[in-house]
Amino acid sequence: MTIRARLPRLIAGGVTLGLTLSLSACGSESGGSSNDGKIHVLVYGDATNKVEKQIIETFNKTSDVKAVLDTIPGADYQQKLQTIISTPQAPDVFFNWGAGSIQPFVKADLLMPLDDFIKDDPGLKDNFLPSVFNSAVVDGKPYGIPMRGTQPVLLFHNSKVLADAGVQPPKTWDELLDAVKKLKAKGYTPIALGAGDQWPTLMWFEYLYDRIAGPELFQKALSGDKSAWEAPESKKALSMLKQLADAGAFGTNFDSVKYTNGASVALVSRGKAGFELMGSWYYSQQQQDAKEFAEKDLGYTTFPTIDGGKGDPNDIVGNTNNFYSVLKKTKHPEAVEKFLKLMYSDEFVKAQMAVGNLTTTANTEKFLDTAASPEYAHFQYDVVKKAPSFQLSWDQAYPQSASTPMHQAVQQFLNGQLDADGFIKAMQALPNE
Numbered sequence: 001m002t003i004r005a006r007l008p009r010l011i012a013g014g015v016t017l018g019l020t021l022s023l024s025a026c027g028s029e030s031g032g033s034s035n036d037g038k039i040h041v042l043v044y045g046d047a048t049n050k051v052e053k054q055i056i057e058t059f060n061k062t063s064d065v066k067a068v069l070d071t072i073p074g075a076d077y078q079q080k081l082q083t084i085i086s087t088p089q090a091p092d093v094f095f096n097w098g099a100g101s102i103q104p105f106v107k108a109d110l111l112m113p114l115d116d117f118i119k120d121d122p123g124l125k126d127n128f129l130p131s132v133f134n135s136a137v138v139d140g141k142p143y144g145i146p147m148r149g150t151q152p153v154l155l156f157h158n159s160k161v162l163a164d165a166g167v168q169p170p171k172t173w174d175e176l177l178d179a180v181k182k183l184k185a186k187g188y189t190p191i192a193l194g195a196g197d198q199w200p201t202l203m204w205f206e207y208l209y210d211r212i213a214g215p216e217l218f219q220k221a222l223s224g225d226k227s228a229w230e231a232p233e234s235k236k237a238l239s240m241l242k243q244l245a246d247a248g249a250f251g252t253n254f255d256s257v258k259y260t261n262g263a264s265v266a267l268v269s270r271g272k273a274g275f276e277l278m279g280s281w282y283y284s285q286q287q288q289d290a291k292e293f294a295e296k297d298l299g300y301t302t303f304p305t306i307d308g309g310k311g312d313p314n315d316i317v318g319n320t321n322n323f324y325s326v327l328k329k330t331k332h333p334e335a336v337e338k339f340l341k342l343m344y345s346d347e348f349v350k351a352q353m354a355v356g357n358l359t360t361t362a363n364t365e366k367f368l369d370t371a372a373s374p375e376y377a378h379f380q381y382d383v384v385k386k387a388p389s390f391q392l393s394w395d396q397a398y399p400q401s402a403s404t405p406m407h408q409a410v411q412q413f414l415n416g417q418l419d420a421d422g423f424i425k426a427m428q429a430l431p432n433e
Helices: 003-009 049-062 074-084 099-107 115-120 130-136 159-164 173-185 199-213 215-222 226-230 232-246 263-269 282-289 291-296 333-344 346-354 364-370 374-385 400-414 420-428
Strands: 039-045 067-073 093-096 145-147 151-158 189-191 273-279 298-301 316-319 322-326 390-392
Touching: 039 049, 039 074, 039 333, 049 067, 049 333, 049 346, 067 074, 074 093, 093 333, 099 130, 099 322, 115 333, 130 145, 130 390, 145 333, 151 159, 151 199, 151 263, 151 282, 151 374, 159 173, 159 273, 159 298, 173 189, 173 232, 173 273, 199 215, 199 232, 199 273, 199 316, 199 400, 215 226, 226 232, 226 420, 232 400, 232 420, 263 273, 263 282, 273 282, 282 291, 282 298, 291 298, 322 333, 333 346, 346 364, 364 374, 400 420
Parallel strands: 039 067, 039 093, 189 273, 316 390
Antiparallel strands: 093 322, 145 322, 151 273, 151 298, 151 316
16 A cells, blocks of 8 residues: 555545645754754654644753754655665654664664663553554564554445445455345445555455464565465465455456545445445545545445454554654754653644544543544544554555565456466565565
């Protein structure tokens, strides 16, 4: 689920993310190795930057060492970050997506392990849900503190369409296959899929692999053991996904449908499709694109269980959170540690909830009723809280260089251009560094 492909369509608090900020919009371009006596916090430039600005202002009221917020427009963030990370313009603290996105920086010895910060203040770890905090652990060491909000992948549906076809939200894989048959018989596309973007298709692979094999198989592949991709569980996941596609679950033209232009979203809201598997931001997307539908007929549930699967049915996949990581060469580690403590403050949680982000802190629960949709906020929070494993999206867990070949393999397997052996070989060829 490539960030640059997805974020332009995301909604925060009902406001489309605006990717128009510049690097110097909120501060200067000097960074962690500069001598200006400040700490520089670099974030992805979008509409939710107002929360980061607010927290910077709060920090600066009591800190002798002041913080400066620097932003990079969303579409340019990854490339620009990689350009400046080892230069004098590098920030002290920077926004990222967890282990996969920071692994090259860890390997290059650019980042500070946060063990000492956590030893000073155990709350920097204990105040976050473990399944989220652990997704920024690299080689057994923590390199990130959660910020912003969590984005689990859920199975959404049009309740009117399901009722017309005599279908209930499926709890098992067999029930999903049965629902596909009934919806298809009624003339509906059973499952909307924006396969033209490629990354929405990846979600189906992620869940099937987890439900069948548990999270360990993918972690084995991610660690460099390429034999994981040819394991029996891998082949079973591929066969089940092929079975779903061959049953007509996604229709016949899914490769020409996209999520990013709203096409797959409209299939569900306009009563043309029954389901769509998508990140939790989908709820806000429907609120903007089809407000009446979102309020009356949009439903949601977790991914179905698979009989005999090794994965816990409470496991989820998606984007665990965004994180702040710290440059090893920062001249002000004490100030940085103090700044990071604000990421679990009541002020931070309330501000994030106000813009539509669901934080993953221990104190989030008491603020759920202040969300725009308390029922949905409670559901999403409970799903994340009870998840024994929150598997990071494959294209974020792997290095960025693996994203394009991974997406191509996923697309080509689903549309029949690659068979199972071809997919396995493509995944074994992915770069791990």
